[in-house]
Structure formats: C-alpha cells, structure tokens
Amino acid sequence: MSKAYEEFKTYLDRAMALKTAMTLFEWDNETLAPKEAGELTSNVIGTLSGEYFQAITNDRMKALVKELQAEQGLDEVQAANVREVADELEQLDCIPRNEYEDNARLVAKSTAVWSKAKKDNDFDSFAPTLKKVIEYQKKFAGYRAKDGQKLYDVMLDTYEKGFNMENLDRFFGILKEELVPFLKQVTESKKKIDDGFLTGDYPEEKQEKLGRFLAGYVGFDFDKGVMAVSAHPFTTNLHNKDVRITTHYTDRVDSSLFSVIHEAGHGIYELGIRDDLTLTPVGQGASMGMHESQSRFFENIIGRSPAFWAPIYGKVQEMFPDQMGNVDLDQFVEAVNKVEPGLIRTEADELTYSLHVLIRYEIEKQLIEEDLDVEKLPQLWADKYEEYLGVRPENPAQGVLQDIHWSQGSFGYFPSYALGSAFGAQLYYHMKQEMDFEGLLEQGKVDVIREYLRENIHQYGKLKDSRTILKDVTGEDFDPKYYVRYLKEKYGKLYEVEA
Amino acid sequence: MSKAYEEFKTYLDRAMALKTAMTLFEWDNETLAPKEAGELTSNVIGTLSGEYFQAITNDRMKALVKELQAEQGLDEVQAANVREVADELEQLDCIPRNEYEDNARLVAKSTAVWSKAKKDNDFDSFAPTLKKVIEYQKKFAGYRAKDGQKLYDVMLDTYEKGFNMENLDRFFGILKEELVPFLKQVTESKKKIDDGFLTGDYPEEKQEKLGRFLAGYVGFDFDKGVMAVSAHPFTTNLHNKDVRITTHYTDRVDSSLFSVIHEAGHGIYELGIRDDLTLTPVGQGASMGMHESQSRFFENIIGRSPAFWAPIYGKVQEMFPDQMGNVDLDQFVEAVNKVEPGLIRTEADELTYSLHVLIRYEIEKQLIEEDLDVEKLPQLWADKYEEYLGVRPENPAQGVLQDIHWSQGSFGYFPSYALGSAFGAQLYYHMKQEMDFEGLLEQGKVDVIREYLRENIHQYGKLKDSRTILKDVTGEDFDPKYYVRYLKEKYGKLYEVEA
Known part of the structure; x- marks a missing residue:
C-alpha cells in the first residue's frame, strides 16, 4: 500500500466508523429509542455528522485525494474508494459545515415529527418541518449543481447515476402509456380473485415466526442479521456481518410476509458484499435502484411465484390451519397477486x-x-391518486403522510423503486435463459438463484454502477420493455385478458 | 460564556457525542447484535474510541484546560466540567494512543469471548483473553500511578474517589468479622422460610409485564427509557432522556423482578440528573458506589420491605393466581428475604x-x-466460596465466569457494590428521621422517597463526590456501622436470632 493511500485509509476508517455509528443511531431511533429521547439524541447525531464531514473534507484529505487520483499503482478497490471519496468530497465540500450539521439535526427531528403527524393524521403539524427540509435539500442541490444543472436532476443523480428528468420522463411515460390502460383491462376483467382469507386473526407471534422462517429460507443469515419491528419496514447495515431488517404487523398476513421477503432481499445484497469492500465507501449496494431491484426480485419475481410456494406452502397451512387449511396452493398464489388499486x-x-x-x-x-406550496400537497396527492388509480385518500395518513422519505430529506429517491422493478425484470428474462428458474424454486433451491445474484451483482458493491451491472449480466443496456412484458405476461394470464 | 470555555465546550461536545455512540454500541452488543458482528464492530468501536481519545487529549484541549483552571469567572457547572476533563486528561494522556485503541478493541471482543465461554462452561477459552485484559489494565494503572501508588489503589480510585486498599481492608474487615458469624447464626436458626412457590412455571411474558409495572411503579419513566433482555442485567444511558435497563428471565420469578427494581434504581438516578448537566462529563452518577447505593436502595431497602408490597401484592396475586393465590403478603415478603448462601x-x-x-x-x-496466575482462578474462587459461604461451585459458569466485569477490564469496580449497600443503609437511617418511610410506602407514595433522593443526590450528577453527598445529606462522614446495624436488625428479627 502506498504511503498516501495508507494515510487516506486512516481518514477513511474514521469517516466509516462515524457513519456506522450514525447508522446505528438511525436504526435505534426507528426501532427502540424512547419517545422523549429525540431532541438530545439528534444533537449527538448532529455532532457526529459534523465529525464525519470533517473527516472527509479536511484539507489533508483533499490533498491526499488529489494525489491519489494521479497515482497509477492503485488496485481496483483502492481506485474505487478514492473515486467514491472524491465524489463525496465534491458533494460535501460545497456545503458550509454549519448548514450541513443543522440539516442533520433537522432531519433527525423531522422523522419524529412526521411519525407523530402520521399517527395523529395531522399534516399541518408536519408541513412547517417539511418546508424546512425541502429548503435545505434545494439549497444543497443548488450548491452541487454543475453547468446550469436542474435541482431535481442533481437529486436524482444522487440515488441513480446516469438518470435524470429527461430519461425518467421517458421511462415513466412508457409505464403510464402501457400500464394505465392495461390496469383498466385488469380491473374490468371478469376474473375475480378472493383474498379474504389473508385478513383475519393472524397473531403477531405467528406472523413473526413465519417471517423469520421465510427470511431464512430465501437466505437471510440470522447469525449476521437481526429482525425487528418499526413503523415503516426498512433495511440497514453496519457492515456485511451485521445487516438489519424490520417489518410491521397488521391483520393482513401477506403484508408482513412479503415485506419480510422484500427487506430480506435488501439484506441479502448487503450480506453478499465482499469482505474487502465492507466498511469502505465501495462496500454498499451499487445504487438505490439496483438495491430495490434485488428486494423486489425476492419479493415479487421469486416470492409471489407458484414455484416458490410449492415446496413450503404446506408449512404455512400447518401454521394457520383455521385460516388456510381449505385454501389450496393455486388459490393462495392468486390471492397474493390480486390486483387492487389502493392508497x-x-x-x-x-x-x-x-x-x-x-x-x-x-x-x-x-x-x-416549480416551488409547489407544501400546503397544497394533500389536495394534489389526492387528485393524482384519483386520476391514475381511481382511489382517493380520505385523510393525509392514508395519503401524503404515508412515506418516511420526505421527512428524511430523500427527494429523488422514489423513482429508484420503479427503476428497480424494471432492472429486476430485465435480469429475470436473462436468468431464465441461463437456468431452469421455476424448476429450481420448485425444488426449494433458492440458493442457486441467490448465489447467481451474489456472484454477478452483490459481491461488487459499488465497484460497478447499475447500468454497467445490467450490461455485464444481460449483455444489454437498461431497457424498460422487459418490465412491461413481465407485467403484461403475468397479469394478462392471471386475469385472462389480452395484453 | 468565556471564549475559552466556548471552545472547550466544542471539543467536549465532540467527545460526549463519541462517548454516547460507544454507549449505544455497547448496549446493542449486549442486547441485539448478531453473533458474527463482533469482530468488525469492535474495529469500529476501536476507531471511535481513538477519536474520543483525540478529542480530549489534543494539544489545543490541553491548553484550554490549563487556561480554564486558572480562570475565575467559571460557574459551578463549568468549573466541574473543567475539573472532570482535567482528571480524564491526566488519566488518558499517559496512555499511548495505539495501546488505548488496542485495548478498546480487545475489550469489545473479550466480552463476546466471555459470553461464549460462560455458555460453554469453558474457562480455558476465556483465560488467554482475560490475561491480556489484565495486562492492559495493569499497564494503564502503572502509567497513571503517582508517587509509588499501588496499581490496585489506582484502579479502586477510578470507581470510588477516596477509597483504597487501606480503608477497604478495614471496611471488608468489619463486614467479615460481624457478618460471617451472624450468617452462621442465621443459617442455624430454627426459623425456616419456604420460598418454593417463587420457582415454577412463570411465563416470560408475564414476568416482563410485572417487571414493567414495578419499574414504572418505583418511577422509571418509559417515555424516557427502555427495557430489554441481556445475559447479565445492566443499566446504561445515552442522556437523561434515554435511559436503558435490561433484565433476564429464569424460572425464579423473584430473580427478574428484583433485578428490574435494581436496574430501575440505577435508571432513576440517571433520569434525575439535571438538564444542564446531561451530555457533559458531570452528567452522570457521582460514583459507582453511589450508583449502587441507589439501585440497592430501591431493590432491597424499598423493594424487599413489607410496606412496599402492601398496596400492590394483590396485583401480583392476580397475575399469578396458581402460584401465589394461597401465599399471603407476609409469606411472600419472608420468601423474597430468605437467606441462603449460594454461588x-x-x-x-x-x-x-x-x-x-x-x-x-x-x-x-x-x-x-501479587500476579496471581489466571489459570488458578477457578480453584481459588471455589476455595473462597467454600470458606466464606460454605458452598462450592461445581463448574466455572457457576463460579469465576459468572460476572461480565473482568471481561470489560473493570478491576476495582466490585468493592463499590458493597460500599453502595453501606451508603444506602446510612441514608436509610437518616431518612427515617426525616419522614415516615414505611408509612409512605404503605400508602403507595414511593414518589416522595424518590423525590427526596432526586433532590438530595441524583440531580447533582458528579458535582459532588459520594462522601460529600453522604455528609450533606446525613450530616456524617461514611460510617459502615449503619450497614451492619441494618442487616442485623432486619435479619435478626426475620430469623429470630439475637444479633
């Protein structure tokens, strides 16, 4: 290791330790911390975040990064870490430290404000905080914008390199054009699916037991992982030997089960990252979209397929004999794939x-x-739901308050959810050529599929970006047609409609 | 605020944020973290601990402390914080940073090694780690020793200012002289107490429910606190709005119940610390002994008294009708005070x-x-138990492996447990003169007693040391006679023996 890289690594270790601590605080806030802890703890997080800022942006680090960018002898991992830090330096260095820390404190508080507002069904109590969060996000994007780049493009690029309003307008345009009329066909189909048995008296302890079984079955390793409860399910990780997922329990058993498989998919990604990458900036999923492609791959492409349930549905019936004893495998799989526009x-x-x-x-x-007034959000939200999905929220808790993301300052993050589904479909059609996908699931060999994903995607962390991964695996650039094809084939068949 | 203090406070906030993060990692390690996380997480903790070291011992901080020690205009809290940092600087500064970090990593690992060794009942797998821990502790004490001070005296002083082998030899001498023969009288007494009903089928969920009730009843505020499960019950806190206790469940219901009241006592101390002190070095209990005085005060002096149970025993009977329906209050209180030398x-x-x-x-x-060989510990431990208590452990899990403390490098800590009991007895006899102690408990007014302790002890944090607190509250210096008197009065009466 060169002297310069060695010194760089010292700062990097410091930064990663601080980041890991902040991750643990976040986890703790969402899963366990007492109600009144928020304010003081957010001061602590603000200070740590300032220290992180300092570890990355100090003058010595800047000089080292410049020196290392010119160095020839770095190996692939070292070069990638220098690149990631240089990127982050560029992002952070334009933000004044006091604003950076203020924002970290604000965000730590605002998730608590959001959580209470959602519980109280009171958007007005969240609006002033949300306004401040947006102001900071716009300010920061403004600092980072290059050559007249638009603010929202800056934000989009943060979560998914190479995606902006231009190509996302196109992507969402195709989905709108293809899926809105297709959805109409589906909802008007004569085929009716009964999913009534999925709602009922499903005790939490049993849901938890089944959730743990399913997470383990798809490959989430509980010797390196934890499962807990939070308002909004999420996955986080300290490193590749400590990955954490959450779920929540309602009277709909499929809600917790598929959220567990979804988060386990995220978790499996993080568990699969190479040992030499973990606890470095390269040691995390390639992008939000690629992450979501994996979680949704496990949840939907694997988890909602008849082949997946074939070897294990008997176990589910045994656990819930009253509710599922008379429901056969086909009925169960149809029910968990029922299409029903909701809020x-x-x-x-x-x-x-x-x-x-x-x-x-x-x-x-x-x-x-367009500087949309935050006060208008509940109305606009409701109008759009009515327009695209034909349903209208009656209150903000079912509408604009449902997601945690904005309270965390995550703008530009949502599109990755749809991109992830589309990445997954493209991977799926390729994998079907490489292996007997459904056959493996029927034999309970999820591990072969998981290993393929680990080998081709997970292990690399951020050594490759999402577009490169797609190209390397499938031989093609990203193409949304596979996603549309997947949905039309699957739901055309299920609802007996001509796609 | 003076300029110098303001700058000092910036470093202090940084140090406290790092310390708070390390506290959260510790909590997480003991209560939740997955099995294989230990090694990587201990690297993270090692780095944070190095940062903490740096925040306290950097040259600018040293200069500021020197300047502030000479400054006249500091208020009481500021002066106390400067004093605490100066103390810590003196302690830390003599330790080379690499050894300090190595030790932090070692300790993070060694608790996991201990935990496994205890589970496997295998002292040999812990011995080499323990040896290293001891070596570091001795090395560090050596760095800190002044004027030929003995190593163990250095350690004792860390936990209880003003106590050393000289006065502890005297203290333990009195206990040995008074209590060993008294214990013999008690165990030979004709009075036999039946506590069989305390062991049995007490479901964890019900024990937890009762534990939460009792913690709340004595004043542990769950809006500012959390209760979880760990191998060895403990209390920790991030600040005075986030205090955390743990317990464990066995088939002895009194084991978890009194451990909850004990930890709640520690927790109430931390919750009672003044808002202007929390998240500073002064914002924690005065000493280990004073802390233990409060936990044992709640557990024993309050919690094992007939007056405490009078208003709530009916509730306990309702929860466990099969086990306690036919046990009256007197029988219950006698049972939870049964004397039985154990391991x-x-x-x-x-x-x-x-x-x-x-x-x-x-x-x-x-x-x-005396450089006792670690390998000889199990034997020596067993011999001493046989000599003083008349019982001999059959295996190390019941013997030398039972406590976490040594794996954490806490040598010199244990004496505070006995001192705490003695502090508590001295406080008790004084409080009986100030208030109708038993009468208040009988009326369910634990809050009056708790407020007295908060007002006179808890709120001050480390503004006063334990000896000063005792003097200010009771008008007397520490005197072990109250402890001996308390035990002889209480158990003389219970076992009908002449004390």
Missing part, C-alpha cells in the same frame, strides 16, 4: 406499484422545480 | 451479598498486586 404504496400489488411511484415523481418535480 | 452474586440475598463482593476484592488484590 398505500408499500401495500400495493406489483402491477399498480409503479403508478404510486409515478405520482411521487410528478409531485417531487413540482416541489423542487 | 451466584446477582442472585444472592441481601445478607450474603457483601461476602460475594469480599471474595472478588480479595481475588482482585491477588491478580493485580
């Missing part, structure tokens, strides 16, 4: 899901690019 | 407890001052 994104079926994302994309564009 | 300190009754501590004190002295 809540995280509860959406696979077909309507991307329309939920479309709505958020359009609203974010207005918030960031 | 496990944390399960010890109030009378034999200090003899468990005596054994650890004598062994620590040998480990630190």
Whole structure:
C-alpha cells in the first residue's frame, strides 16, 4: 500500500466508523429509542455528522485525494474508494459545515415529527418541518449543481447515476402509456380473485415466526442479521456481518410476509458484499435502484411465484390451519397477486406499484422545480391518486403522510423503486435463459438463484454502477420493455385478458 | 460564556457525542447484535474510541484546560466540567494512543469471548483473553500511578474517589468479622422460610409485564427509557432522556423482578440528573458506589420491605393466581428475604451479598498486586466460596465466569457494590428521621422517597463526590456501622436470632 493511500485509509476508517455509528443511531431511533429521547439524541447525531464531514473534507484529505487520483499503482478497490471519496468530497465540500450539521439535526427531528403527524393524521403539524427540509435539500442541490444543472436532476443523480428528468420522463411515460390502460383491462376483467382469507386473526407471534422462517429460507443469515419491528419496514447495515431488517404487523398476513421477503432481499445484497469492500465507501449496494431491484426480485419475481410456494406452502397451512387449511396452493398464489388499486404504496400489488411511484415523481418535480406550496400537497396527492388509480385518500395518513422519505430529506429517491422493478425484470428474462428458474424454486433451491445474484451483482458493491451491472449480466443496456412484458405476461394470464 | 470555555465546550461536545455512540454500541452488543458482528464492530468501536481519545487529549484541549483552571469567572457547572476533563486528561494522556485503541478493541471482543465461554462452561477459552485484559489494565494503572501508588489503589480510585486498599481492608474487615458469624447464626436458626412457590412455571411474558409495572411503579419513566433482555442485567444511558435497563428471565420469578427494581434504581438516578448537566462529563452518577447505593436502595431497602408490597401484592396475586393465590403478603415478603448462601452474586440475598463482593476484592488484590496466575482462578474462587459461604461451585459458569466485569477490564469496580449497600443503609437511617418511610410506602407514595433522593443526590450528577453527598445529606462522614446495624436488625428479627 502506498504511503498516501495508507494515510487516506486512516481518514477513511474514521469517516466509516462515524457513519456506522450514525447508522446505528438511525436504526435505534426507528426501532427502540424512547419517545422523549429525540431532541438530545439528534444533537449527538448532529455532532457526529459534523465529525464525519470533517473527516472527509479536511484539507489533508483533499490533498491526499488529489494525489491519489494521479497515482497509477492503485488496485481496483483502492481506485474505487478514492473515486467514491472524491465524489463525496465534491458533494460535501460545497456545503458550509454549519448548514450541513443543522440539516442533520433537522432531519433527525423531522422523522419524529412526521411519525407523530402520521399517527395523529395531522399534516399541518408536519408541513412547517417539511418546508424546512425541502429548503435545505434545494439549497444543497443548488450548491452541487454543475453547468446550469436542474435541482431535481442533481437529486436524482444522487440515488441513480446516469438518470435524470429527461430519461425518467421517458421511462415513466412508457409505464403510464402501457400500464394505465392495461390496469383498466385488469380491473374490468371478469376474473375475480378472493383474498379474504389473508385478513383475519393472524397473531403477531405467528406472523413473526413465519417471517423469520421465510427470511431464512430465501437466505437471510440470522447469525449476521437481526429482525425487528418499526413503523415503516426498512433495511440497514453496519457492515456485511451485521445487516438489519424490520417489518410491521397488521391483520393482513401477506403484508408482513412479503415485506419480510422484500427487506430480506435488501439484506441479502448487503450480506453478499465482499469482505474487502465492507466498511469502505465501495462496500454498499451499487445504487438505490439496483438495491430495490434485488428486494423486489425476492419479493415479487421469486416470492409471489407458484414455484416458490410449492415446496413450503404446506408449512404455512400447518401454521394457520383455521385460516388456510381449505385454501389450496393455486388459490393462495392468486390471492397474493390480486390486483387492487389502493392508497398505500408499500401495500400495493406489483402491477399498480409503479403508478404510486409515478405520482411521487410528478409531485417531487413540482416541489423542487416549480416551488409547489407544501400546503397544497394533500389536495394534489389526492387528485393524482384519483386520476391514475381511481382511489382517493380520505385523510393525509392514508395519503401524503404515508412515506418516511420526505421527512428524511430523500427527494429523488422514489423513482429508484420503479427503476428497480424494471432492472429486476430485465435480469429475470436473462436468468431464465441461463437456468431452469421455476424448476429450481420448485425444488426449494433458492440458493442457486441467490448465489447467481451474489456472484454477478452483490459481491461488487459499488465497484460497478447499475447500468454497467445490467450490461455485464444481460449483455444489454437498461431497457424498460422487459418490465412491461413481465407485467403484461403475468397479469394478462392471471386475469385472462389480452395484453 | 468565556471564549475559552466556548471552545472547550466544542471539543467536549465532540467527545460526549463519541462517548454516547460507544454507549449505544455497547448496549446493542449486549442486547441485539448478531453473533458474527463482533469482530468488525469492535474495529469500529476501536476507531471511535481513538477519536474520543483525540478529542480530549489534543494539544489545543490541553491548553484550554490549563487556561480554564486558572480562570475565575467559571460557574459551578463549568468549573466541574473543567475539573472532570482535567482528571480524564491526566488519566488518558499517559496512555499511548495505539495501546488505548488496542485495548478498546480487545475489550469489545473479550466480552463476546466471555459470553461464549460462560455458555460453554469453558474457562480455558476465556483465560488467554482475560490475561491480556489484565495486562492492559495493569499497564494503564502503572502509567497513571503517582508517587509509588499501588496499581490496585489506582484502579479502586477510578470507581470510588477516596477509597483504597487501606480503608477497604478495614471496611471488608468489619463486614467479615460481624457478618460471617451472624450468617452462621442465621443459617442455624430454627426459623425456616419456604420460598418454593417463587420457582415454577412463570411465563416470560408475564414476568416482563410485572417487571414493567414495578419499574414504572418505583418511577422509571418509559417515555424516557427502555427495557430489554441481556445475559447479565445492566443499566446504561445515552442522556437523561434515554435511559436503558435490561433484565433476564429464569424460572425464579423473584430473580427478574428484583433485578428490574435494581436496574430501575440505577435508571432513576440517571433520569434525575439535571438538564444542564446531561451530555457533559458531570452528567452522570457521582460514583459507582453511589450508583449502587441507589439501585440497592430501591431493590432491597424499598423493594424487599413489607410496606412496599402492601398496596400492590394483590396485583401480583392476580397475575399469578396458581402460584401465589394461597401465599399471603407476609409469606411472600419472608420468601423474597430468605437467606441462603449460594454461588451466584446477582442472585444472592441481601445478607450474603457483601461476602460475594469480599471474595472478588480479595481475588482482585491477588491478580493485580501479587500476579496471581489466571489459570488458578477457578480453584481459588471455589476455595473462597467454600470458606466464606460454605458452598462450592461445581463448574466455572457457576463460579469465576459468572460476572461480565473482568471481561470489560473493570478491576476495582466490585468493592463499590458493597460500599453502595453501606451508603444506602446510612441514608436509610437518616431518612427515617426525616419522614415516615414505611408509612409512605404503605400508602403507595414511593414518589416522595424518590423525590427526596432526586433532590438530595441524583440531580447533582458528579458535582459532588459520594462522601460529600453522604455528609450533606446525613450530616456524617461514611460510617459502615449503619450497614451492619441494618442487616442485623432486619435479619435478626426475620430469623429470630439475637444479633
């Protein structure tokens, strides 16, 4: 290791330790911390975040990065870490430290404000905080914008390199054009699916037990992972030997089960990252979209297929004899794929899901690019749901308050959810050529599929970006046609409609 | 605020944020973290601990402390913070940073090694790690020793200012002289107490529910606190709005119940610390002994008294009708005060407890001052138990492996447990003169007693040391006679023996 890289690594280790600590605080806030802890703890997080800022942006680090960017002898991992830090330096260095710390404190508080507002069904109590969060996000994007780059494009690029309003307008345009009329066909189909048995008296302990079984079955390793409860399910990780997922329990058993498989998919990605990358900036998923492609791959492409349930459905019936004893495998699989336009994104079926994302994309564009008044959000939100999905929220908790993301300052993040589904479909059609996909699932060999994903995607962390990964695996650039094809084939067959 | 203090406060906030992060990692390691996380996480903790070291010991901080020690205009809290940092600087500055970080990593790992060794009942797998931990502790004490100060005296002073082998030899001498023969009288008494009903089928969920009730009843505020499960019950806190206790469940219901009241006592201390002190070095309990005085005050002096249970025992009977329906209040209170020399300190009754501590004190002295071979620990431990308590552990899990402390490098800590009991007894006899102690408990007014303790002890944090607090509250210096008197009065009466 060169002297310069060695010194660089010291600063990097410091930064990663601080980041890991902040991750643990976040996890703790969402899963365990007592109600009144928020304010003081957010001061602590603000200070740590300032220290992180300092570890990356100090003058010595800047000089080292410049020196290392010119150095020839770096190996692939070293070069990637220098590149990631240089990127981050560029992003952070334009933000005054006091604003950076203020924002970190604000965000730590605002998730608590959001959480309470959602509980109280009171958008007005969240609006002033949300306004401040947006102001900071726009300010920061303004600092980072290059050559007249638009603010929302800056934000989009943060989560998905190479994507901006131009190509996302196109992507969402195709989805809108293809899926809105197709959804109409589906909802008007004579085929009716009964999913009544999925709602009922499903005790939490049993849901948890089944959730843990399913997470383990798809490959989430509980010796390196933890599962807990939070308001909004999420995955986080300290490193590749400590990956954490959450879920929540309702009276709909499929809600927790598929959220567990979804988060386990995220978790498996992080568990699969190479040992030499973990606890470095390269040691995380390639992008938000690629991450979401994996979680949704496990949740939907694997998890909602008849082949997946074939070897294990008997176990589910045994656990819930009263509710599922008389429901056969086909009925069960149809029920968990029932299409029903609804209000809540995280509860959406696979077909309507991307329309939920479309709505958020359009609203974010207005918030960031057209200075949409925050007060108008509940109304606009409701109008768009009515227009695209034919349902209208009766209150903000079912509408604009449902997602945590904006309270965290994550604007430009939502599109990755739809991109992820599209990445997954493209991977799926390729994998079907490489292996007997459904046959493997029927034999309970999820591990072969998981290993393929680990080998071709997970292990690399951020050594490759999402577009490169897609090209390397499938031989093609990203193409949304596979996603449309997948949805039309699957739901055309299920609802007996001509796609 | 003076310019110098303002700058000092910036470094201090940084140090406290890092310390708070390390506290959260510790909590997480003991309660939740997955099995394989230890090694990587301990690297992270090592780095954070190095940053903490740097925040306190950097040259600018040293200069500021020197300047502020000479400054006249500081208020009481500022002066106390400068004093605490100066103390810590003196302690840390003599330790080379690499050794300090190595030790932090070692300790993070060694608790996991201990935990596994205890589970596997295998002292040999822990011995090499323990040796290293001791080596570091001795090395560090050596760096800190002044004017030929003995190593174990350095360690003792860390936990309890003003206590050393000279006065602790005297203290433990009195206990040994008074309590060993008294214990013999008690165990030979004709009075037999039946506590069989305390063992049995007590479901964890119900124990937890009752534990939460009791913690709340004595004043642990769950809006500012959390209760979880760990191998060895403990209390920790991020600040005075986030205080955390743990317990564990066995088939002995009193084991978890009194451990909850004990930890709630620690927690109430931390919750009572003034807002202007929290998240500063002064914002924690005065000393280990004073802390233990409060936990044991709640557990024993309050929690094992008939007056405490009078208003709530009916509730306990309702929860466990099969086990306690036919046990009246007097029988219950006698049972939870039954004296029975045993192997496990944390399960010890109030009378034999200090003899468990005596054994650890004598062994620590040998480990630190006489280079006792670690390999000989299991044997020596067993011999001493046989000598003082008349019982002999059959395996290391019931013997030398039972406590976490040594794996954490905490040598000199144990004596504070006995001192705490003695502090508590002295406070008790004074409070009986100030208020109708038993009458208040009988009326369910634990809050009056708790407020007295908050007002006179908790709020001050480390503004006063334990000896000063005792003097200010009781008008007397520390005197072990109250402890001996308390035990002889209480157990003389219970066992109908002449004290």
